[in-house]
Amino acid sequence: MEHLGTLVAGQSACSLRLSSHVSSYENNDPNLVFSPLSFQVALSLVAAGAAGRTLDQLLTFLCPGSDPNSSRTNLTDVFSKVTCLALADGSKLGGPRLACANGVSLDKSFQLNRQYETMVSAVYKADIKSVDFQRKATQAVRKVNSWVEKATKGLIKELLDPSFVGPTTVFILCNAIHFKGRWAEKFDPSRTTKDDFHLLDGKSVKVPFISSQKGQYISKYTDFSVLRLPYNQGRDHKRQFSMYIFLPNSNDGIRNLSEKLYSGPEFLNQHLPTEKVAVSKFMVPKFKISFEFEGSEVLKQLGIDLIFGGDRGDDGLSEMVELESHVAYPLVVSGIIHKAFIEVNEEGTEAAAATAVIGYGCAPTIPQTENFVADHPFLYLIREDMTGVILFVGHVMNPAVDA
Template sequence: MKKVLVPLLLSALIVVSACTRPSYGQELKSDLPRQTPDVPAAEMTELVSGNTDFALALYQLLKEEGGNFFYSPYSISVALAMTYAGANGETERQMADTLRFTLGQAKLHQALNALDAAVNSRGQGAKGKDDQPFSLKVVNAIWGQQDFQFLNSYLDLLAANYGAGLRTLDFAADPEGARKTINDWVARETEKRIQDLLPPGSIKEITRLVLTNAIYFNGGWLKPFEENATTDGIFNLLNGNPVTVSMMHQSETLGYAAGSGYQAVELQYDGGELSMVIILPEVGGFESFEDTLDGVMLQHIIGDLRNGFVNLFMPKFEFESSFSLKSALSAMGMPVAFTDAADFSGITGQPNLLIADVVHKSFVAVDEAGTEAAAATGVIMDLTSAPGGDPVTMTIDRPFIFLIQDIATGAVLFTGRVMNPLE
């Protein structure tokens, strides 16, 4: 499934974030090497809480398009944080409010640096799905127009906190060649799961900068489903129509919670450091539950998970999503960043850049062995002109919401919903 949500200027900036490393273009290393800072636990908690609030606020807008969808709020946050590093004035304030960046510039980037280091350390020795090793990789890069001047302070900040060195391309002379170079990088870093992130025409002669963040995930279940236990089952769509799906089954001790109008189950990945949390609203209550879901509610649900014996039935599914986030982010409170009034003077020394669009693509596949997931985000900018001992049965036979989280930090890496496993 693919779902698309829906100023003549002197130059452009594109920031790209992809959810999995080669070297494209000439890379100019900063004098400031990346080092993992010592961030207080309270600041890390504040960062993750804000990111979760942003993830669910964005969910409320993306769901209006209908159908299945999947995205990486972590990827989007990192890409926009690298852009935010150059924002000033009202642009900076609106971006901070919309993205729930409450720590301030200096602390924010250090906290994201520390969170990135924590995420990249997961899964040592663990297994992935389909006989592959466990993989959770996050990497950043900067793509700049050759001979264009960027502030050293901005480049140093990104190098020190995001490990991103400047790679030079010639957008002015060969915009399509530059677009292909970046798209090829994204495809390689996501094991070819994200193709053609930047659509034709998105890179122009006036493009001057592209920031990339890549994350790729392949995790095997800590307790895999037996393939011979998978049988045809019924999944009831929101309109009441049944469809036949491949329904997996296992009876295991799993994290489980039940509250007013929902059940939730947690499936850990091998190594016990990441997990998928699935939230199943009660029959007839999906839309009302979804409308009220926010960061506070999600943290409450996850906090209520307790180990118990669960007879779990859940469908296999695989799909991809594609969005333009410009309208959603504007509606969430940062419209000025997309106008001539934008102030990204922290990038070039003058307020001559604006965000032209934010694009996002993602992929997820869930089966008996585990999960493979990838996502990519591009920010395109132009210059201005169960508790107890009794078994619990949970049959996921209707639309549900799911997320993939880093257990230790609580960071939500991916979020989505399944309305029809066959789409």
């Protein structure tokens, strides 16, 4: 197994690359929240049942820079050793409440490959259910949606529309993530005031801004600033979660800054604030965002096309389901649905995401003070700092647009 630091660096690189394409492809919405981690875990469930060139393509994408001979092992290690650590619930120790759940819904006329079933049960702790897509598709979708809603504490409702499945549907693979963290230092609601947030079109909207006179983790650079807002750690000394806000100096600088941030983990790691500074003016808008998209085209743009049936001569997803000899068509992915939610206020952050893959046959004192006024479009992410795992990524263009 490769060093965990190398594995996390690869996972982060994949997260940022995914986020970049989602951000540019889904540019009709003013605000964005996306969990690259949920998307990656769902694709990992697909990779566990893939073979041939389809598997190679997934491993190259999910484990960039890994030795091809050990990529499959590295992928399971990223989930079992790194992701599980980052997503373990810390609420009993006073830290953030976290949950990560995986599910496999398989049409009752099919049977999972024994090795695949063992893998998703033992490593991914997946909840495996038998459903009837052929005759009771609506009921089957209702079961999947209910499972997702429960796993995300009610934040993600109706992940799938019944029209997404039908008689040819064989499986649905799901991942759901829930995060709820309190700031290490809560903000006083009485200091929250409404002020102008400047939009890209030159207009402005009045929105509530969180404010404080306490020192903050801020680092300043030539054309942007970075704020770190740590979440309460409690007695969970193995992990530290933080939200990072990347704020361009100019009101319209988010595009250039996003290109830098999404370029790779090196830029991110080199610009994380480590010391508190005194602040003279500090304002961050409250915001609530819901976002959903279908990810097939994003993956195809990234070169992941074989899971959709790009090569009929390839082994494809042959290691997922036991196909009887009379079944002439191969398994392919027909769609990938992702939904996410985030709310940021004086208390902290609550966020959730779910991804479904549908398949069918075929502290030192600083003398000067700093300002951090996020009154124009900015980028943000939620990260576990000790492992470097990125949970959520997004941008705020207009906080007045409520979820």
